[in-house]
Amino acid sequence: MDNVIFKKNPFVRHQAINGVVHLVLQYDMFKLNDVGTRIWECIDGTRNVAGIVDMVQREYPDASDVADDVYAFVADLQKNQLIAPA
Template structure:
C-alpha cells in the first residue's frame, strides 16, 4: 500500500466495492471482505469527490469551498478519512 500524501491521486476500485447514496449518506460494501461502511454527509462529499484524477489536496479544496472552516483543519480531516478508506481497501493511492 502506498503512503497517502496531499499530492497523492486517490481512486476507487469498482471491482472491489459497491456504493450507493441514500439521502446525504454513502453506503459502501467491500465485495471481498463483505464489510459494510456508512459515511455521513461530509464523508459522502469526500467520497463523491474521489474520481481517480484528483489528489487528496484537491479533494480537501473541494470540501473547503463548501464549508466555512480553515483549510488546514479540513485538510487534516480529509486526510484522516482518506487514510481510513485506504486502510479498509476502499480507496487506492497512486
C-alpha cells in the same frame, strides 16, 4: 499525501439508503456522513488529496480542521482497501 491521486476500488459498491451513502466491500459496510460522501465523490482518479481538501473547505467554510479530517478519512478509506493510489 497532498499530491497523491486515489481511485476507488472497483469492487466497492455504493448505494444511498434513506439519504445515507453506504459503501460495501465483501462483508464490510461503511456509512458515510455528508462530508464523507462528498470526499468519496471527489475521489475520481484525477484529483489529488490537496484538491479534495480545497473543495471541501470551499463547500464547508464553517468547518474546522478540514485538512486533518480529509487526510484521516482518506487514510481510513485506504486502510480498509476502499481506495488505492491511481
